[in-house]
Each structure stands twice: as C-alpha cells, then as structure tokens.
Amino acid sequence: MSDKKLSTDSYKGVRDFYPADMAVQKYIFETWTKTAESFGFERYDASILEPADLYKAKGAENEELVNEQTYTFTDRGGREVTLRPEMTPTVARMIAGKQRELALPLRWYSIPNLFRYERPQKGRLREHWQFNCDIFGGDEITADIELIALAYQTMINFGVNPQKFIIKINHRTFLRELLRKNGSNDIISATRVIDRMDKLPVEEFKELLKEVVPENNVEKFYTELNQADKSLIDSVDTNLSLMRVIDGLRELGIETAFSPSLARGFDYYTGTIFEVFEVDQGGNPTGRAMLGGGRYDNLTMMFSNEPVSGIGFGMGDVTLRDFLEENNLIPERVRSTTATVTVIPETIEQNLPAEKIASEIRQAGISVATDIGSQKTDKKKARASDRGTKFIIVIGETEITSGIITVKNLKTSEEKSGTPSELTDFIKQNTSVN
RNA sequence: GCGACUAUUGUAUAACGGCUAUUACGCCGGUUUGUGGUACCGGAAAUCUGGGUUCGAUUCCCAGUAGUCGCCCCA
Numbered sequence: 001m002s003d004k005k006l007s008t009d010s011y012k013g014v015r016d017f018y019p020a021d022m023a024v025q026k027y028i029f030e031t032w033t034k035t036a037e038s039f040g041f042e043r044y045d046a047s048i049l050e051p052a053d054l055y056k057a058k059g060a061e062n063e064e065l066v067n068e069q070t071y072t073f074t075d076r077g078g079r080e081v082t083l084r085p086e087m088t089p090t091v092a093r094m095i096a097g098k099q100r101e102l103a104l105p106l107r108w109y110s111i112p113n114l115f116r117y118e119r120p121q122k123g124r125l126r127e128h129w130q131f132n133c134d135i136f137g138g139d140e141i142t143a144d145i146e147l148i149a150l151a152y153q154t155m156i157n158f159g160v161n162p163q164k165f166i167i168k169i170n171h172r173t174f175l176r177e178l179l180r181k182n183g184s185n186d187i188i189s190a191t192r193v194i195d196r197m198d199k200l201p202v203e204e205f206k207e208l209l210k211e212v213v214p215e216n217n218v219e220k221f222y223t224e225l226n227q228a229d230k231s232l233i234d235s236v237d238t239n240l241s242l243m244r245v246i247d248g249l250r251e252l253g254i255e256t257a258f259s260p261s262l263a264r265g266f267d268y269y270t271g272t273i274f275e276v277f278e279v280d281q282g283g284n285p286t287g288r289a290m291l292g293g294g295r296y297d298n299l300t301m302m303f304s305n306e307p308v309s310g311i312g313f314g315m316g317d318v319t320l321r322d323f324l325e326e327n328n329l330i331p332e333r334v335r336s337t338t339a340t341v342t343v344i345p346e347t348i349e350q351n352l353p354a355e356k357i358a359s360e361i362r363q364a365g366i367s368v369a370t371d372i373g374s375q376k377t378d379k380k381k382a383r384a385s386d387r388g389t390k391f392i393i394v395i396g397e398t399e400i401t402s403g404i405i406t407v408k409n410l411k412t413s414e415e416k417s418g419t420p421s422e423l424t425d426f427i428k429q430n431t432s433v434n
Numbered sequence: 435g436c437g438a439c440u441a442u443u444g445u446a447u448a449a450c451g452g453c454u455a456u457u458a459c460g461c462c463g464g465u466u467u468g469u470g471g472u473a474c475c476g477g478a479a480a481u482c483u484g485g486g487u488u489c490g491a492u493u494c495c496c497a498g499u500a501g502u503c504g505c506c507c508c509a
Contacts, residue, residue, distance in 0.1 A: 289508095344470095377469080378469085379470095381469065381470035
C-alpha cells in the first residue's frame, strides 16, 4: 500500500467540532437561544443555499462582496447558487413572502451558518455561525432601545462584566449631516474612511480625510469625530432619534458610548447603528467588534412595494468564543459531556446484561453509558473517572445472577446496593446536589 | 489580490552543523491501590515536499506546499 492517503485536515477556514469543541458551541447557542426567547423573539431558519440573484440584486455597491467573497456555483440544472454570506436578504425574502399574513411588529431570531470566501485570520473564518436578531416594524425609538437591550443582555448572560465591554452607538442620518456640514459630498466613501479611524495612526487618518472633506475642514472635522459629546448631536440639529435612544437605554440601566466615528460598512443602514467592543483596563475598545447592527428601511424593496423597516444585529461565534476563552468565561460544567452513570461489565460476555441494566436506569431519565471496551475493569474505571462520569456500576457474575447491583458515587466514594430501580433515587439526589 | 512570520511523534516542545533526536501530556500494556483518582515500570509514535551548500543538515540557502498573523473588505 503505497498510495497517497487523504489529509485529515478540514477544509481551509472551516472548523471540525470535536465533542469538547461542540460542547462549547452548544453552550453558546443555548445562551443565545435562551436570551432571545426571554425577550419574546421567535426562531426561524432557511437553507444555506440561495439563488445568487438574491445578493446580486442588492446593487452595484456590493459587487466585490458578490463576485469575490461568496461561494457561488452553478447547479446541475444551470442555476446559479450561493452559500448565504449573510442572513438579512434571506429574512427579507421570507418576510416579503408572507407579508400579508404576518402582523407587525415581529421579533425574529436565527442562528445561521454563513459563508464568505476570503483569507482566514483571527476572528474571521470562511464559515461562522451568527446570532441574528431583528425587530420588524413597531415604534422606531422603542424597537431600537429594546434591540440594543437584547444585545446588552446577551453579553450579561455570558457572564461578562459590564466593565469589560462597551456599546458604541451612532446614527446614519447624523453622520450624513455631520459630513454635509463639513463639506463632504461623497457620503459613501466618506463613511468608509471614517470607519477606519480607530485602526489608523492619527496623521495617516487625517491624510485620508483630506480626500473626503475640504482640506481646511480636516482639523475641525477630526475634532468632532473624537467628540463623544451630546452637544455635538444638538449642533447638527436634525431632529434625531439618537438622543432618545441613548436616554431610553439609560433608563433601562444601560450605558452606551456615543461614537461619531462609528460608521459600519454596509450601505443599507439608515438610522441607529451600534457595535459592541471588548475594552481594556483603561476602558478603550480593543480588537474586532463582537456584535454589530443597525436600522434599515424598506428591507423588502426588491420583493414588494410595501415597505418593511426594522432594526437588527448579528453576533458571530468566532469572535465571541475567542473572547469567552480569553476571559475564562466558559463554565467548567459546559466541558463535561459524559453520561451521569457508566456501567462497567467485567467481561465481554457481560456486555449485553450490562446494557439491560443501563436501559432500566435510563427509564428514570438518567443518562447512562456502558463501557463495552476490551480493557480490564481497572482501566475502565479509571477511564470513567477521567471522563467525569459521576457514578459507576460494575457488573460481574454476582450482579447478574442476583440482580443486585452496586452504584458508586465517584466524588464521595459513597456506595449503595439494590435493584436498578431502587437505585435511581440515590443517583438522582446526588446528581442534583452536583 | 498584497505582505510578514512559522513548519520536529496525536498535542505542546528541546536539540553550538556531528552519539541511538529531548521532555511533558495524551494513547497502549503492566505493577501497586479500598471498586476509579495515586505512584512506579514498559511500549508505539516525529524532523512538511523537492533541490542546493557541506565530509556530515532538524539546524544554513532556494523553491514548492500548508498554516498563522496583518492589509484589502467586512455580512
């Protein structure tokens, strides 16, 4: 056999979830689900496959995204298909499809896997899972407040100290007016430049600003972008909702940081925009945004003439997981995936009788695994202990003929004998105490 | 698409250009142990691929490949 074997590596930029990884993933999904549902959000999903037109139709400004950063292929019937790179067009399609029967406002969430074709790097892979929450319709100000409160609560439910993150907030209309006031006429590219402020050295950033506002306005504009001050909002005077959103959140006990330089990349945002960042000890944002979102108008435009507006955010599992691990926020219990009870037959002949006993205990709603390996009993016990099972039951000839088995609590070394049904209470009591 | 860096058992690592390539964890087997946790003994397991320099290359050079981290872009 000299033929070349296949590599066991996963495809570039995607992950294998071995049980230990999957346990963490499950914890993340469960926390997302629990939080969204505690706000009355309903879950939806769709296929990862979408007609390529869904993304192309969004307009020329997304050309790079569609042509270079999606997985797009032709199916056997000659149709162009794309692996969904984001959830918004899909949810817009779904809403437009049932617009007549859906009563607004709607609170919907989803945990889709999304794909983008690009070079993997820290916090960015080719496939990731994203917690997507949207409120469609409803009073604009309150919807914004509620959605940001949900974003906040998500962080809290992961056990994150509020000192460890910051919610940056801004408003697209405010940004546009601020730019106009400073003499910019190309809003779209100006927004792109502004979005990079925190990434670039000051002088380099100012150089870029010269391309979007008149040179004699650069200093003043730069100062304003750094001015996290509400008086700046008033000075722009556009009758904005931004103030009311910030104040409303404060009433709910949630502090946000007004950030004139927050822009976000996508063009479909029209109102409130926000991002959540990790902060260092001095309270300064670090790294990549963990969560981001904003308000959009007329989301269903490409499907119908009846406008539906909303506000939503997305939170990726890759960045979140990095953050949780770096901050030791993944509870130890999450990592243990072993059954509560391990039944250990002494010989292979006793495997089947052991399965029968395991089955009886399972009837009581207890998770039970049987170690059907060929190792010696000692090895099996050691293995069960290493894997974190709470109880072991050794099955030998005596147990099978008598029907009386002995269960041992590995933590306390306490033992109890009896028939399987007599022992379930003992197991349950000790499990709940944990 | 552009750039920087890295590549040694399953994982993490060590080795002035020179003995049989180190150590830990994990895995397999054994002894000890109160029905496991401890301790001890033993075993399998690696220099990415192809060239070059050299008496001799894991080590130096070149190319390829792969990965990591940036840039671009950000859903």
